[in-house]
Amino acid sequence: MPPLVSICSMDEMANSQALQALAEKVRRDLALLDYPAKPWVRPHASPQGHVYDVLIIGGGQSGLAAAFGLMREKVGNILVVDENPAGREGPWVTYARMVTLRTPKHLISVDLGLPSLTFRAWWEAQYGEDGWESLGKIPRGEWMRYLIWYRETLDIPVRNETKAVLIEPVQRGLFRVRVEGAGAPETGFHLARKVVLATGIQGGGEWHVPEFIKALPKARYAHTSEAVDYAALKGGRIGILGGGASAFDNAQFALGAGVAQVRIFIRKPALPKINPIRFMENAGFLGHFSDLSDAQRYDGIDHFLSFNQPPTNDTFSRAAAYEGFAFHPGEAWLDVRETPDGVEVTTPKGRYVFDFLVLSTGLLTDSRLRRELSVLAPDIACWRDKYQAPNPNPLIDDHPYLARDFAFTAKTPEGADRLHGLFNFNYAALASLGLSASALSGMKFAAPKLVYGIVSQLFTDDAPQILADYKAYAEEEFTGVWPMPGG
Numbered sequence: 001m002p003p004l005v006s007i008c009s010m011d012e013m014a015n016s017q018a019l020q021a022l023a024e025k026v027r028r029d030l031a032l033l034d035y036p037a038k039p040w041v042r043p044h045a046s047p048q049g050h051v052y053d054v055l056i057i058g059g060g061q062s063g064l065a066a067a068f069g070l071m072r073e074k075v076g077n078i079l080v081v082d083e084n085p086a087g088r089e090g091p092w093v094t095y096a097r098m099v100t101l102r103t104p105k106h107l108i109s110v111d112l113g114l115p116s117l118t119f120r121a122w123w124e125a126q127y128g129e130d131g132w133e134s135l136g137k138i139p140r141g142e143w144m145r146y147l148i149w150y151r152e153t154l155d156i157p158v159r160n161e162t163k164a165v166l167i168e169p170v171q172r173g174l175f176r177v178r179v180e181g182a183g184a185p186e187t188g189f190h191l192a193r194k195v196v197l198a199t200g201i202q203g204g205g206e207w208h209v210p211e212f213i214k215a216l217p218k219a220r221y222a223h224t225s226e227a228v229d230y231a232a233l234k235g236g237r238i239g240i241l242g243g244g245a246s247a248f249d250n251a252q253f254a255l256g257a258g259v260a261q262v263r264i265f266i267r268k269p270a271l272p273k274i275n276p277i278r279f280m281e282n283a284g285f286l287g288h289f290s291d292l293s294d295a296q297r298y299d300g301i302d303h304f305l306s307f308n309q310p311p312t313n314d315t316f317s318r319a320a321a322y323e324g325f326a327f328h329p330g331e332a333w334l335d336v337r338e339t340p341d342g343v344e345v346t347t348p349k350g351r352y353v354f355d356f357l358v359l360s361t362g363l364l365t366d367s368r369l370r371r372e373l374s375v376l377a378p379d380i381a382c383w384r385d386k387y388q389a390p391n392p393n394p395l396i397d398d399h400p401y402l403a404r405d406f407a408f409t410a411k412t413p414e415g416a417d418r419l420h421g422l423f424n425f426n427y428a429a430l431a432s433l434g435l436s437a438s439a440l441s442g443m444k445f446a447a448p449k450l451v452y453g454i455v456s457q458l459f460t461d462d463a464p465q466i467l468a469d470y471k472a473y474a475e476e477e478f479t480g481v482w483p484m485p486g487g
Contacts, residue, residue, distance in 0.1 A: 055192035060090030063198035069451035083163035097253040100137035204428020234258035242360030248311035289434030379415030399431035405453020
């Protein structure tokens with residue numbers, strides 16, 4: 001009797017072959033669109049080492065999309081660095097705990113308009129058109145698989161386990177980026193003309209932990225952005241502060257891992273029912289929010305920040321279906337303290353004891369909180385420097401005031417020279433460009449703006465030399481003679 005081959009293995013083999021065929025189609029499509037094909041960016045040299053035209057910090061979806069966009073514009077002297085091991089970039093297999101993505105499956109994102117590179121093409125290559133029609137939302141793990149395939153198919157140069165720790169201006173249009181980690185070069189730095197911060201949702205500041213929580217031993221709490229060993233808390237009690245989508249993601253994940261009791265507490269009397277992101281996901285809003293006046297943009301983001309993003313209906317239902325789940329609206333945490341039995345949480349309605357606390361308390365956006373920007377943060381113009389709102393919102397005022405191509409702007413002319421070539425392609429772009437950089441739904445419109453800005457700078461920075469080359473161009477094209485021989 002011949003050896004049995006599992007259906008799973010046969011399916012995996014077929015899927016692998018289908019994805020290889022799709023990858024070849026992507027490369028063929030790109031070859032058909034490869035005009036003009038000639039590289040054009042002038043090389044730059046430094047006695048300190050190789051100078052990249054663009055260094056992208058962050059190898060998740062935003063960094064990959066930025067790299068692909070630049071490569072299509074014949075900017076090939078680029079490098080992407082990411083602090084995580086290969087295949088663990090971004091949140092999808094680290095701290096994200098939702099079952100599916102929250103965005104619609106039809107979104108056009110990192111493919112940048114190439115049909116064969118879309119998630120839909122990737123999915124249908126494996127599961128067919130019927131499989132696509134039956135798909136509800138994109139499973140979180142499948143999105144990570146797609147990004148890995150995307151990176152490999154496009155041969156994007158990513159150096160993993162390389163953490164950027166400091167960006168230093170050397171001169172106008174040249175940066176030294178200090179790096180650490182297993183992938184760091186012996187010099188401990190990279191030189192680049194342009195630097196892109198594609199550092200995700202937290203890349204413009206830091207995750208927020210209320211001060212009264214920090215009085216507890218760190219072993220007693222974690223933010224939803226951190227690794228949590230829920231299996232080690234099996235049978236235990238968890239209290240979650242905050243009612244954002246991540247709170248319910250973690251609740252259902254913890255209960256599924258065997259945690260006995262999870263209670264979610266929010267300050268407001270009820271969960272929000274409206275998600276303004278759904279309105280913001282129309283083409284006009286995504287593509288042209290940055291065209292609005294400062295007053296209109298400020299007012300629009302102020303309205304957005306007045307809402308917490310509600311959990312998806314399926315995530316809420318999944319958490320609520322567990323017997324050990326409880327929801328406490330209108331119960332802010334007034335105090336926490338460690339006791340022999342665990343952590344006691346006091347609210348206006350009573351006291352509760354937990355083994356562990358989880359914080360779904362969002363993030364703070366402020367360039368001064370970023371280690372890699374410590375040298376340049378004093379030069380970066382924030383919204384408070386550019387626009388005086390009638391009703392100021394500190395959460396907006398601390399956002400960097402970005403140009404329409406995601407370039408940082410400066411407080412002074414001297415600062416402008418130091419910042420020239422530095423681009424902010426992360427969630428801190430929210431106030432200036434709306435849903436854009438790290439928001440998948442905005443990637444279709446955001447990435448081309450970024451790429452245009454970088455390429456424009458590369459060209460105009462070298463304009464004198466390029467124009468000199470243009471005027472010196474003397475390659476003869478016409479080879480005819482007159483009168484004709486024998487005429």
